[in-house]
Amino acid sequence: MSESRQFCPRCGDPVERPPDADLPGGPSDPDAVLCDDCYFADFELVDAPDRIEVQVCSQCGAVHRGNRWVDVDADDYTDVAVDETADRLGVHVDARDVTWGVDPEQVDQNTIRMHATFTGFIRDTPLQETVVVPVYIARGTCDRCGRIAGDYWNALVQVRGTNRTPTDAEMDRAEEIARDYIAEREATGDRNAFITSAVRESSGLNMKISANQMGEAIAHRIVREFGGNVSAAETLTTEDGDGNELYRVTFVARLPEFTPGDVVDLDDGDGPVLVTSAHGNLKGVRVETGERYEASHEEGIAPEGRKLGTREDAEDTTVVAVEDARAVQVLDPETFETKTVPRPDYMDPDADEVPVLRSRAGLHVLPEDAEDV
Incomplete structure (x- = not known):
């Protein structure tokens, strides 16, 4: 029966042989034969750099990682410093159940000191190690901001x-x-x-x-x-x-030449049109009758016309009397004279006031709002 014990090559104390030491693929680490005292004498749980430098675009805040710039959408760079620290720290390969926490210390605008504490188990022995790594924020200009500036x-x-x-x-x-x-x-x-x-x-x-x-x-x-x-x-x-x-x-x-809300005279004999849409071909409603209008294929997407005004130019005025289904008397908002004008279908016959647009073509009753047409 083979002896399961051997001696530490440094101090000579007896040590337990790893149970898989003689198996193919067993531990090849020469430190595996050391006793615990000698093993932990030179042991480092964490491998940390002396300092970390993070290059940041001073214009957009992007961070340079590897060979490219990355947008991080950060209000400050504490989280960036934590991520960079996590990427740069190494933990001993034999450590088990490793946990770690970090406590950032803002030294100045461009320096964050990272206090990182690690715990884990090595050879069933619990260990804890704290390292302090300064992270420096270096300001520069990323490729995109450089192009914009140029x-x-x-x-x-x-x-x-x-x-x-x-x-x-x-x-x-x-x-x-x-x-x-x-x-x-x-x-x-x-x-x-x-x-x-x-x-x-x-x-x-x-x-x-x-x-x-x-x-x-x-x-x-x-x-x-x-x-x-x-x-x-x-x-x-x-x-x-x-x-x-x-x-x-x-x-x-x-x-388009005409936009929703424009009142346009298309010079086709059917009266002005209140434009409701300029998508595709021109669409609207006749302000004298209330009939729907849509430019035909022959007229083209935007037929020629003369702009008389817009809905915003209309003024509220008093309805004097509704004469019949096609005519209404209103007060001219400029001269205060009673005028008979066409009554479109969208006009409420019981209305006391209506918006009217004054133009070179006369007075036109417009709808109260877009939903009325």
């Missing part, structure tokens, strides 16, 4: 109106659509998605976008909401290292 872009999205300038509300919404789209791309981890600039000029809104595909998607989202159409024009800028031609593309989101 006015890098590939697509130009121009928001324009047809025979008009887009309203402030339209430009606000167009920019919001663009930023929402870029946020969606960023949420997928695409750090090449960004808006370099958004500038308002006398003719409309100009937005510089990082990539052509993104610029095209934004332009189409804008006209999907407002109506209109998108056109594109390429400009050769340079060639890449393989000789491939690189282009910048200008996408023009051309908004």
Whole structure:
């Protein structure tokens, strides 16, 4: 029967042989034959670096990890320091049931001292070890912010109106659509998605976008909401290292001439139209009769017309008398004279007041609100 005991090669004290020492694949660690005193004399439960440096973009807050920048969406960098510390600390391979906790100490704006305490079992002996690792936050500029600062872009999205300038509300919404789209791309981890600039000029809104595909998607989202159409024009800028031609593309989101709420004279003999939609073809309601209107294929998506005013231009005035199913007497809000005007179907015959629009074509009774049409 073989002896299960042997002697420590350092101090000579007898030690128990590991039960699997003679089995194939048994422990090969030379320290396995040491007694507990000699083994723990040089033992380190935790392997920790002297210091950790975390590179952070001073503009967007992204953290440089490995060979790339990562968005962390952090209000401060304590959690980042904890994660970096966890990645850099090593625990002895023979340790079992290891647990650890960390107590961050904010030394200054750019230094966090990490007090990490580890517990575990080695050779059935409970051990505890505390290490202190300073984490330094180094400020820099990530690739994306560097490109933005350098006015890098590939697509130009121009928001324009047809025979008009887009309203402030339209430009606000167009920019919001663009930023929402870029946020969606960023949420997928695409750090090449960004808006370099958004500038308002006398003719409309100009937005510089990082990539052509993104610029095209934004332009189409804008006209999907407002109506209109998108056109594109390429400009050769340079060639890449393989000789491939690189282009910048200008996408023009051309908004319709007339928008919901406009009152338009289409000069077709059937009276002005209150526009209710500019999606696809022009749609609305006749303000003299209340009949529905929709531009025909022959008229095109946006037939020619003259804008008389908008719903916002209307003023409430007194109803003097309802003459019949097609006529009503109202006070002219400017001259206070009684005028007989067409009565559209949407007008409530019992109303005491109605909104009217004054234009060169006369007085027009408009609906109280959009739900009335």
